[in-house]
Amino acid sequence: MADIPKECKGAVVVDEGPNFRVEVRNVAVPEIGPEDVLIKINATGLCMSDVHFMSNDWGIAPMSYFGTQCAGHEGAGVIVKVGERVKRLKVGQRAGFKPIAETCGWCDLCISGQDQYCAAAKLTGFLTDGESTGYQGKRLHANAAIGTYKQYLRSPEAYTTLIPDGVPDHIAGPVMCSASTMYSSLKESGLRPGDWAVFVGGGGGVGIQGVQLASAMGIRPIVVDSGREKRKVALEYGAEAFLDFKESKNVAAEAVATCGGIGAHGVFVTAGEGYPTALSFLGNRVGGKVMCVALPTVGLYPMNVNAAELITKKKSISGTMVSSMADVHKTLEFAQRGILRLRPEIVGLSKFNDAVQRLKKGEVAGRIVVDFNLE
Incomplete structure (x- = not known):
């Protein structure tokens, strides 16, 4: 010793x-x-x-x-x-x-x-x-x-x-929280291969790992964020589209149009600023879900919720907090297989x-x- x-x-x-x-x-x-x-x-x-x-x-x-x-x-x-x-x-x-x-x-x-x-x-x-x-x-x-x-x-x-062997420390560290958190949220969302997923704040450290995992699961990721470097990283890691909210006149409408004109099947909020408009990315998608991942500053970024919309379109809002020990192990398996190409x-x-x-x-x-x- x-x-x-x-x-x-x-x-x-x-x-x-x-x-x-x-x-x-x-x-x-x-x-x-x-x-x-x-x-x-x-x-x-x-x-x-x-x-x-x-x-x-x-x-x-x-x-x-x-x-x-x-x-x-x-x-x-x-x-x-x-x-x-x-x-x-x-x-x-x-x-x-x-x-x-x-x-x-x-x-x-x-x-x-x-x-x-x-x-x-x-x-x-x-x-x-x-x-x-x-x-x-x-x-x-x-x-x-x-x-x-x-x-x-x-x-x-x-x-x-x-x-496990084959997962370097600089990847294993982020898997302990951000990557496994996104794995848990994706799993709990119930999204299936071919479904559209919007990652609000998806160019950051949590969202970008969700993009990679979603792509590996056959889910079609769209990233909403801002900046040339985040655009580059998002597209490199599997996003089918990058929508810059600072350049767009109506980023939610752009996202809905990208999702076949109906709306996303799931929205993953990985930056607190995204909560007020999160539901708008679902458009008219029946059964669309908003998954709350980011913990916002207290008192800021309340969600705008229309109960009638939840009822008539069967929409839902849910949250997941970090991940279970089992989900950490599962996410490490993704990293070991090279699916998480985090650099x-x-x-x-x-x-x-x-x-x-x-x-x-x-x-x-x-x-x-x-x-x-x-x-």
Whole structure:
């Protein structure tokens, strides 16, 4: 077993709120329990959810209330230490860190494959790095859900995801959240081969992986976004059309026309700004569905819903939150088969804050990943 350092690198949130930044500092390496493993993170994806949490714009308690230092929930690395009662996992195996760090494992939701909704779930990067009275006075497990902006993480054996051969860390990291989230949403939508799917915000890190997965499933993706680079990436990754909302006079009408003049079978909202107009992309499609994926800023982007339209056209609105452990495994299989051809921008530790700020400003096409082994 390799020597484990007492400290490691972590991107610590400074001045949480609208003007936050992250600084790479030395932080403590967590201790593990007898049924835990210690994962050394090689790469972490950057997700817009991290930005919302660090900005404190979700209407929940601020990061400092939870005691959180390091955000992040898309990690990929290697197991470097195992607890004395660990039976299945071994040092040297590659493992990932998901948005859900731990669940109870025995409730109805856990045993029915909906473990991401477990009431006892610990959310990665949302809880404290150490013991704390925590949210609503509840005591939190030490190192319960350290974010993947930190290089060493504790993970319970029962909820640790192994990464298969052939899936590099810079792809496996984003699979833990964004790609598997889109897989779950596509699966829950019930769309079939040949159906049209509009991805609002589809040029970003979450949507672009949905485009690839939809194309692989025989679904016909249309991306609604803006910018030459996002257009290039979307078309390269399988979109049949790219509609620039900044250039279009009526982007919803263009989308409906592209979908045979009837409308999309499904709309996947992967950017919060898309919620107010999401239903319009369904046009007159009977049974059309809006799938809510992006978590919007509290109080912004309400959906305009006409109940009569839902009734007479059998339209529906649904949501999915991240993905189950089983769906993460299934999405990793897509990556192993080369269906997820994600080529993220990879940066080193010195560019950590710059990368997060670019993501915040909407300047990232596709996904961006930080490599802990690069300066």
